[in-house]
Amino acid sequence: MRWPRASEFEAPLSTLKGIGQKLEELAAEAGVSTVLHLLWRIPGSYSEAPDRARLADLEPGVPASVTVEVVSSRRVRVRRRGLSVVEARVADDSGQTKAVWFNRHWVLDQLTPGRSLVLEGRLEKKGFVVSEHGPSGPEEQNPRPRHPAGGEIGPARWRSWAKQAGELAGDLADPLPSQL
Numbered sequence: 071m072r073w074p075r076a077s078e079f080e081a082p083l084s085t086l087k088g089i090g091q092k093l094e095e096l097a098a099e100a101g102v103s104t105v106l107h108l109l110w111r112i113p114g115s116y117s118e119a120p121d122r123a124r125l126a127d128l129e130p131g132v133p134a135s136v137t138v139e140v141v142s143s144r145r146v147r148v149r150r151r152g153l154s155v156v157e158a159r160v161a162d163d164s165g166q167t168k169a170v171w172f173n174r175h176w177v178l179d180q181l182t183p184g185r186s187l188v189l190e191g192r193l194e195k196k197g198f199v200v201s202e203h204g205p206s207g208p209e210e211q212n213p214r215p216r217h218p219a220g221g222e223i224g225p226a227r228w229r230s231w232a233k234q235a236g237e238l239a240g241d242l243a244d245p246l247p248s249q250l
Contacts, residue, residue, distance in 0.1 A: 100220030
């Protein structure tokens with residue numbers, strides 16, 4: 071038998087994987103300072119992932135999801151202040167294209183050659199503009215929760231943290247009486 075460990079829910083967010091002091095401060099500005107606060111941050115909506123497509127079948131401007139392998143990546147220098155651009159050459163069995171991330175310079179560390187990713191976005195003149203990405207692997211959750219952005223923290227990061235906190239939720243004591 072497992073007994074509830076309520077102390078885990080009063081723990082600071084930094085106890086979760088991937089949350090350091092800076093992110094913990096940003097989350098506190100958004101009103102989330104403990105794991106329990108995070109559990110109460112309910113998704114604003116749910117959405118279906120776009121159908122998977124091959125690179126050769128992409129239509130300009132139509133939202134799509136593709137499973138690709140990273141061929142190469144680089145950070146692009148731009149003149150416009152406050153704008154960062156990361157580009158990657160990605161490929162699947164139907165061909166190659168350029169994938170583009172705007173204002174997400176940190177993604178460059180994840181774009182190692184040979185890595186397999188699932189990208190969501192739209193094909194545009196500058197390439198496949200990525201709105202979300204993640205590792206390819208077991209089927210992802212569908213419908214997916216859409217957590218609202220909070221301060222400088224994006225929805226994907228909130229979703230990742232909520233998943234970790236949800237795994238701890240089995241240890242929470244049920245607030246309803248057992249008769250109910």
